[in-house]
Amino acid sequence: MPEKILEVRDLVTQVATSTGPKTVVDGLSFDLHRGETLCIAGESGSGKSMTSLSIMGLLPQPMAKVAGGKVLLRGDDLLKLPERAMRDIRGNKIAMIFQEPMTSLNPVLTIGRQLGEAISTHDPMPGSKVRSRALAVLKQVRISEPEKRLKQYPHELSGGMRQRVMIAMALACNPDVLIADEPTTALDVTIQAQILGLMRDLQRDTGTAIILITHDMGVVAEMADRVIVMNQGKAVESGSVTDVFEAPADPYTRGLLAAVPRLGAMTGIDGPASTNGNALVRGMARPLVTVRDLTVRFDIRGGLLQRVQKRVHAVENVSFDIFPGETLSIVGESGCGKSTTGRALMNLLPWQGEVVIDGKEIDAQSRLQTKSVRRNVQMIFQDPYASLDPRMTVGELVAEPLVIHGLAHGSELQDRVEYLFNRVGLPVDAAKRHPHEFSGGQRQRVCIARALSLSPKVIIADESVSALDVSVQAQVLELLGELQAESGISYLFISHDMAVVEQISHRVAVMYMGQVVEIGPRRAVFENPQHPYTKKLMSAVPIPDPRKRREHFSLITGEIPSPVHGLDYQPDYADLTQIGAQHFVARSAIKSAA
């Protein structure tokens, strides 16, 4: 066994709350060896970040403090070191990468400056040497045009590039231990794949021991040598990655793994999971929603007279149908126009094109759509907390659409609200409480109840489960499926998570740069992806199975280009050609996708 570098023993970390100290890391112990990757997994709030901050001595002051235990780095107890000595450890012996590449770099300093600082702090050297070393590490993290990057500011880089810079900074002094706290959570899957691949390659070259913190079991399976699963501050399971995945001892771990959606789990099945895999029998039904040539552009103004100078081509000529009882999913990476499509259907922003819902054409001009049309489409948003007025009780919130549309009042209203609460699995007495008194999953149930209250024919669900922990996510997905089975409601399901989409959809549309590049039955798209972008997307998804680990991420490179163009820009429209039953793929346009 390689040399033991870090040893954590009985670590207890507490945070001060209004009701007294709360233990958030509770007697955690583990060892870390040279060249090893230890994953700490667990759901939100389980204490993963607190653990890493405790080790680094960077707990938020004065709320949190280490209440007991030892953190031994090659035998020295870090917890006993004075701040001065700890500074020599940080960045030098133990380096750290944080979750949010967007906010973890100082916005007012150049990359070169921030990187140079990391180098010269622990190893004072003349400026020119610092520069060449900085350049060297940037090259090491395989960033494009490294010389140029040195002079750039963080906001000029994409998320993936920033995370590369963070890694470069962490590796600048060849640390013994690298702690990466959710380093890829904020990134798109393709970028995530690139970063994970990079970390693996670098580890191979330098032998740095990595503590990788993540809630994504796919990432764990991909990266870990050993795994610790945390729940409520305690390690409930630990062991080698294959042991944990194949023979989880703890019930919590088992539940967790069971809830994780796996890409490929539906291979060979036609319909979504909720229908036991049965495909929708469409028959002669007319489409419930018809969207033709939907285009949304945002103006960017500037110049002397604030004239439109550029446009964001958020959605370009998107067409699709949704049939009664069907779930159509839109997938694609950040910024590709998924949400904009959904919001345009809700008439929440100005759009062009043609939309027919349940036989009624929608007027793109009026923001205040006729109420009757509005009743047929409802929306569930990504962040359930943000989409509920925090000052109202959830009872009022669920009743509100009914009141607005004058559908019920008095005891009838009461009954209806009660029914809805029951339907989404919330206790009826919860109606008097405010949104902040609920958990994330419960809040999303409130949102669903609210959307259901008008008995819409179609619900647009925009990343409605992305913010939830996997176990909760599974429950909500199940609820959505049940509702569909019961009432034949249609969903437009917007998500970037391929595994979830696979589970829930009848049909899938893949969006890239504001256009649909591939659309078809879920099975056809997932099992026989035709467009290069779809392929790339599929291959980037980490599979929560340590045996299916990818050794090379070589397929996945490149960044997504910007959708901002000048006024005279004429987009190349994707020419969708049919290649199978209802399966359409863009052939000529958007070649850069691959």
Add this chain to the structure above:
Amino acid sequence: GEGSITVTYKDDVSTLDPAIGYDWQNWSMIKSLFDGLMDYKPGTTELVPDLATDYTVSDDGMTYTFMLRKGVKFHNGREFKASDVKYTLDRVVNPKTQSPGAGFFDTIKGFDTASAGEADGLDGIEVVDDYTVKFTLKQPDAAFLHKMALNFAHIVPKEAVDEWGQDFGKHPVGTGAFMLDEWTLGQRLVFKANPQYHIAGIPKLDSIVVEVGQEPVVALLRLQRGEVDIAGDGIPPAKFLEVMNDPEYKDLVVSGEQLHTGYVTLNTKIPPFDNVKVRQAVNMAVNKDRIVRVINGRAVPANQPLPPLMPGYNTDYKGYAFDPNKAKELLAEAGYEDGVATTLFVANTDPQPRIAQAIQQDLASIGMKVEIKSLAQANVIAAGGEADQAPMIWSGGMAWIADFPDPSNFYGPILGCGGAVPGGWNWSWYCNEELDAEASKADAMADPSQAEARIDLWRDIFTKVMDDAPWVPVFNEQRYTIRSPRLVAEDAILVDPVHIPVHYDYIAVK
């Protein structure tokens, strides 16, 4: 001259153009920069020729002939001539000059056309030769010689006025004892002695530094530290007692009288003051002694419009004695037994609002409910100039300080019918045709032999005015000048009744 002194003022010096300057601060500066045909003997109100060596008056009092002093040089080196006299007065009455003093010269022949801009100059001024100038009047004017001593009649050289145009006031050129050396707007002015001044040995100083923007209290503190020689705004009320009770400073203070009366105007056009009984009642109700106490005894209670120093002051007149009970009775007789409400306007600079409040309390005791409007001076003046705006005005801060020591100056604009017009200064809107006629008669008594009789007539006029009680004369303010110990001058010079605060030409330093 030798040495330099520092004088401070709170407000800016606005202009040094003698045709325009009419402020407390610039009045005596202009006097030191320019000379008129006439002047007063330093420290007194006695008229003497200045740029004139002599003058004659025709028997009908309609023609004045001045013989001019020879060899007097303007600061620019040119000799002063008779044509300058004519130019100066033509300029003052020319409406383009916008001189606030133009009206003083309304008795000169040709004034009407000249001041209306219809004629280029005054017909009544004739340049006889370089050293003789003759004035023809349209009516006898007993105060004419005083007017020739006014700043507005101080002689300016045409070429300098032409050169600087509207900015002549910033670049004054005169014949006076001092000339302007430096002027930093808003900060300081430096005057230096005129070596060619026509009176030998004058001025006694080398230079005078005037610093503006200095609060009176600050000025006094600086004077106590020896940084300032004369506090131009006098001893501030806040420091008065302190200074007067301090043996160290007591000797530095010189007091004197000035031609000032502080009064309350009662608008005879607005009820209840359209009733003479009410006006008399108010006269009896105001406790002047207490008001004088409130301003720390820096004044003497007054009972008539004229200040004691003014010829024509009636020493026998007792006025309305303080008698609130009698006042109440009078008010009842006038039909206001249940009291009456009215408004008192006052300028909003200390101590005026305080005095107004003292008056307010006095009137409250006889059942008059007085509301105070404490406004910027300009707004008070504007209100006074409208017949129906200001029932009462306390004149403090804008009060009448005589332009020249002659009783006529206290009548026309402020008590005569001529002033009771929109925009006028007769804020009582008091117009007694009979008295106006008497006033014209008095003004026509220009013959020196009639001087005595003329003064008697004026005395009579002002006593009769008090019967109608359009004013409440409250007090005559005393002058208190404090100077630094190193400054030497006779007391009379330090409280010169014409040059305020001091007669710069006659002071010296140790």
Add this chain to the structure above:
Amino acid sequence: MIAYILRRVLQAALILLGVSVVTYALLYMLPADPARQIAGRSATAETVANIREQLGLNLPFYEQYLRYLGNLLQGDFGRSYLQKTEVGELIAARLPATLLLMAGAIFCELLLGLTAGAIGAIKRNTSVDRTLMVVSFVGVSAPQFVVGILMLYLFAVVLGWFPIGGYGTFSHLVLPSVSMGFLGAGWYSRMMRSSMLDVLRQDYVRTARAKGLGRARVFFVHAFPNALLPIIAMIGIDIGMFMSGIVVVESVFGWPGIGQLAWQAIQRVDIPIIMGVTLVSACAIVLGNLLADLVVPLIDPRIKLR
């Protein structure tokens, strides 16, 4: 960038135009009649009428205003009614004093305010922090005339450390600057404290610490410039407060700036001066804000001027 500046200047010009209309209209409505004041107390009605005509005061409002505006566009603020001097000249003569005072006050504000705020944030919830915060609360609560008179009394009259008012040397500048800066220092320290607390919680500060940087470096290089950003916008707004403050502070200390000029003019309703000072102040405010907006991108590269 150029387009941005041009647009902002255009906007500023429009605002100034608005300010001039409103002020002119307000002053037009003032009850005092300038012609009468100029004419003096011995003037006849004809003289007054004549002067009114000369000054164009008998014209309808809009014509008067357009005349004024026309002159203004040629850089002519008109002539003071009572001082008979070019208003531009009067303002120019006094502006340096006001600018000096402003510079002194801003210096005091920033020095005291930023230091106190930063110390408060670093030592948050200690007695040092609490004391500083109470002092800055007093700062924002104390009227400038009270502070001014108090300082004058204490440091000039009683202790004699500084001259009692006046203008000229550095020691003259100290008390007025401090009296004027005290209020702003209070604001800045409170803003700085919360801004700094905000920044110290940011991820990039944690990153900097994770790199093993020393406290001073984390503070000055990473936290300080970021904490400064919201404060720069404040400095722009501050200029408006200054313009109000100078009227009071200059009169307490006898400082020969445009505040005193304005105050004297208001007392005597010398309309051209009031107009001029108002416009100059409005200019300063608008310029201050523009400048602040232009400075921010120099520190913060994320902000692009469009």
Add this chain to the structure above:
Amino acid sequence: MGMLVLAELVKRKLALLGLIIIVIIAGSALLAPWIAPYDPQNQMFDGLTIEGAPMPPSMQFLLGTDLLGRDLLSRLMYGAQTSLIIGVVANGTAVMIGALVGVIAGFFQGWIGTILMRVTDLMMAFPALLLAIVLAALFKPSLWIVAMVIAMVNWVQVARVIYTETRSLSEREFIEAEWAIGASRFRILFKHMLPHLLSTMVVWATLGIATTVLLEATLSYLGVGVQPPTPSWGNIIFENQTYFTSAPWLVFIPGVAIILLALAFNLVGDALRDILDPTQKGRH
């Protein structure tokens, strides 16, 4: 909610101090007719020395007398009425106007919003004090006029703040969600936005009182404020300011009173800001 907020306030030492000061000052203002030792307008004969100087603090006149021989303590108590009335009325009006302008401009964008915001920009460019002085001179000051003048000058900041807040509020997801369920403009404005703006308004209502009290004092100090003999803390100082060396109590006692009152409102307002704005939680 009111009680809860109060309970929170009382928990904070500084806010409690502020509350106590406000209660004392408001109490003495309200009870002045009964507890003030003298009539505030009575120019007492024995209130001045024979020479006419004011009396320093003594057993007879606890805080001394002013230049007209009136009892300073009584005048301060009645002056508190003025300050508080102006503070509450003027600032209340300012908050109302500001909130109205801000909400309308922020919520109904388009030409109405543009016009309102341009007007606000215009007002921002005015030197506030100068404007107030001119307005006060124009309307001949009285208690209510002064209050209105102050309101005219002070609404601008409120409008700015409310505008920004309305704008950011209308970007919030829950407002979008309301649009999505078909809520009308007015429902969104009154049921969903206003309650969120209320806390800002409450904070400004308190913090603004401090500013207002100071502005009134400054106007009075410059002699264009509340008319004598009605006492206001500002005009007490104005009347007596030149006496700061010979009768310092006449200047510094009211000066301290003004500072204390403004301080108290600032302390309470600041605490309210913390309490009412959950995102600010944990800052102190």
